[in-house]
Amino acid sequence: VRKLDIRAVGKRYRSVIAVDDVSLEVADGEFLTLLGPSGSGKTTLLSIVAGLVLPDSGEVHIDGRLATYMPAHKRDIGMVFQNYALFPHLSVFENIAFPLRMRKHREAHIRDEVARVLGIVELPHVADRLPRQLSGGQQQRIALARCMVYQPSITIMDEPLGALDKGLRDTMQLEIKRLHQQYGITVLYVTHDQEEALALSDRICLMRDGRAEQIAPPSELYFAPRSVFAASFIGDSNLLDGRVVSAAEGKLVVDGSYGRIVAEVEETGAFDIGDEVVALVRPESIRLCGSAENRENMVSGVVDSVLFAGGVMNLFVRTNDGTGFQAKLLTSRTTGAVERGARVSLSWDIRDVRL
Numbered sequence: 001v002r003k004l005d006i007r008a009v010g011k012r013y014r015s016v017i018a019v020d021d022v023s024l025e026v027a028d029g030e031f032l033t034l035l036g037p038s039g040s041g042k043t044t045l046l047s048i049v050a051g052l053v054l055p056d057s058g059e060v061h062i063d064g065r066l067a068t069y070m071p072a073h074k075r076d077i078g079m080v081f082q083n084y085a086l087f088p089h090l091s092v093f094e095n096i097a098f099p100l101r102m103r104k105h106r107e108a109h110i111r112d113e114v115a116r117v118l119g120i121v122e123l124p125h126v127a128d129r130l131p132r133q134l135s136g137g138q139q140q141r142i143a144l145a146r147c148m149v150y151q152p153s154i155t156i157m158d159e160p161l162g163a164l165d166k167g168l169r170d171t172m173q174l175e176i177k178r179l180h181q182q183y184g185i186t187v188l189y190v191t192h193d194q195e196e197a198l199a200l201s202d203r204i205c206l207m208r209d210g211r212a213e214q215i216a217p218p219s220e221l222y223f224a225p226r227s228v229f230a231a232s233f234i235g236d237s238n239l240l241d242g243r244v245v246s247a248a249e250g251k252l253v254v255d256g257s258y259g260r261i262v263a264e265v266e267e268t269g270a271f272d273i274g275d276e277v278v279a280l281v282r283p284e285s286i287r288l289c290g291s292a293e294n295r296e297n298m299v300s301g302v303v304d305s306v307l308f309a310g311g312v313m314n315l316f317v318r319t320n321d322g323t324g325f326q327a328k329l330l331t332s333r334t335t336g337a338v339e340r341g342a343r344v345s346l347s348w349d350i351r352d353v354r355l
């Protein structure tokens, strides 16, 4: 079932194209995240869905109904924003009760429902407090509870954890994930934090300059990015420029200043000899190897720096031609000390190259 259907939506502010011909569907119960740098149009697109901003072109359908020009309060959308403050003069109980009072529910029903959602966010004891008597994380949970109390068709969240410190953000991420899984709510989420997007989402819509650059599940975005922008925005990456020297039998050979890369590709037909390409090798695909042999998918260089991070070691290596390589090595699999200034050879598997 399609909950939300955004069709070719565009929005311009004078000379700025905030949202540029975006089409996107959100399925019932799906957690979809708009991810992108600041200014890429995430908030504008969310505001169009919420009915706070009118698009210049395109259509928005909610639950199969045309909603492009529907007033915000008729859209049945719950909102949690970073700075979407609770009413400061109302108790937690009254804050959560507010959407139900607006809908003229009976008092007994309101009491039951507020108690129910306070239980869900595991804050049953704070009903009588004022928002300022709660921590930032608790306030955000109350905002979530207020949004859940009337079971909106879709919940939209714009950087809801942006104001919280790291520890609390991690806890709240788990909380949001739990709420989503347990209650099957449909979420359209916004963040500029790639780790948050990877951890929470069923699918991610990567935004760039108002456009939807790639829409895919987190692992596909990570392992099969369709652009250099996607490859470098998500995760750490080694990006190597080169030219195609041969393309046959599912294998592509690429030469660059650092050496030769061989990659497995589904369709060699998509490439011609002489094409300029960019190869992506993720740092965790790289391993140390003996330097005697000189072969493809291998580079030698000098260790620039070593950052020990417990389970992994982050190695920065500079090759003779000046290309920088980043390698993430499992500490438990790395024998002997790797030190700054040491000469090392790095290699990776043919299947770990993405062009």
Ligand code: ADP
Binding pocket: 013, 016, 017, 018, 036, 037, 038, 039, 040, 041, 042, 043, 044, 045
């Ligand atoms: P994001 O949420 O990804 O940071 P926004 O949707 O807030 O991006 O903004 C996208 C672009 O549209 C930016 O260039 C921003 O400056 C511009 N923009 C957003 N809202 C307005 C507005 N009300 N008036 C003028 N320009 C705006």
Ligand code: MG
Binding pocket: 042, 043, 044
């Ligand atoms: Mg924004």
